[in-house]
Amino acid sequence: MNELLNWLLQQKGSLRTYVEFQDRALALRVDAPEQAALLRLLTDLAGRFVEAYDRQPLSAGIAAQALDRLTDFLRRAAGESAADPASQLALLNEIGASELA
């Protein structure tokens, strides 16, 4: 998870970032099956953003906001991996109810 976070921190946040994020997150499920639900939710979150802005004008402001949001979720997810089940579930539900922009 930290490796994925470090990669994301180096990205500019264009749509191609989110497409690659999906590939990386889905691949990570193989090595981290205990995080499968979290990674699936993050993948879906990134995918909805791609669908929403595919060939749409993506302003720098929205791009920055979306990248901040995804980074925040991923940072919290990395920190919550050792948290109690209730906290982990709360984060999953928050991601499930969120959009990046």
Place this chain on the structure above:
Amino acid sequence: MSANEIGREVAELLFRAGAIHVSRQQPFILAAGWASPVYVDVRLLLGDPDLRQAVSDLAARYAAATFPPGSFDAIAGAETAGIPFAAWLGDRLALKLRYVRKRPLGIGRNAQVEGGSVEGLSVLLMDDLTTDGGSKLNFVRGLRAAGAEVEHVLTIFYHDAFPGADARLQEAGLTLHALANWGDVLLAEGGGGLAPEDRAEIERFLADPVAWSTRHGGRARLAPRS
């Protein structure tokens, strides 16, 4: 009709459709990460019957002047906006029509190409817009994996400000054909409808797009070729 004349006419159609958007306050972030003050929504040509017929006629003229008869068995539209343009051009050229997804479906047949087999067919890939060519390579990979022979890509507009697309496509054995590019937009008579400040911003951007992108928080250089 020369390619330059076709380019000017397509640019005029884009102006008539309101497809040329300029933002001097906040740049657009293109799919490949470049920052740009301009965004071209080619899909606006779809909505008006006169405009879509006109651009399809121009595409057919370009194809007739560029490709010898019998060059292609089929035309494939790139998901999503490439599909209707491919359908209209396919009608004019009497070609089989296919479409290619951004990704394989992931379930069932795991198909990336729809509309029938492309095994052994010479296919022209069509899309509405090209920036760095990355998505075109992805579509071509899908077509070739399904057995198609693909050597040419036709796009309505080529956002040719940023370097590298031609070279990347050539490395993959592809030739990019664009009906119009930025040069055509600036030369089109409809370009007179641009506000002077917008035209000046476009010219500043086109003078050094990579530096413009870097200054405005976008990508700063070409990715290394893989």
